[in-house]
Amino acid sequence: GQSLEQPSEVTAVEGAIVQINCTYQTSGFYGLSWYQQHDGGAPTFLSYNALDGLEETGRFSSFLSRSDSYGYLLLQELQMKDSASYFCALYNFNKFYFGSGTKLNVKP
């Protein structure tokens, strides 16, 4: 089976850097994804890590360490619009297994 753990809530200040962690237990997987979901909105894809290391996309970066069963999403230069829920998801055999999500509150 697959299980993923994320902190339920994180608060940070506008302009700061925040890291959202995701630890997982799995018998095998192809990669780790991150999705953003604003209140009342649909999840939108942010990133995918197939290999260990850091993937950077603008202000967002995602990291994977298979040896540590751990990944994180790094958000830099936080903006108010980054207030949302963030989900990590393992990809394996055509299926995605989601964590319970981290609600990020960005304060002015």
Place this chain on the structure above:
Amino acid sequence: DVKVTQSSRYLVKRTGEKVFLECVQDMDHENMFWYRQDPGLGLRLIYFSYDVKMKEKGDIPEGYSVSREKKERFSLILESASTNQTSMYLCASRAGGSYEQYFGPGTRLTVT
């Protein structure tokens, strides 16, 4: 622009009713998914389809069935709705060889 649409944003049904949730994508994607989202539980996969008329169970298929007669359309069926099926239902699609899922706006279903 990529688009996944769902038939209703809000739906209220009575216990025991048969419920149909429709999802349509315009991206010619092979793969389509149905999730339910509940507070504190994230998204849980109900069923997915990798081709027309093909389906596989997800983590929580009990009480649900699906139909995919055309590539662009994937339907979720609640055979006999129960109150514990009150939830947000999200449809998604994904192209073969891609890791990016595109989600619809969701249907908030209330079963009374």
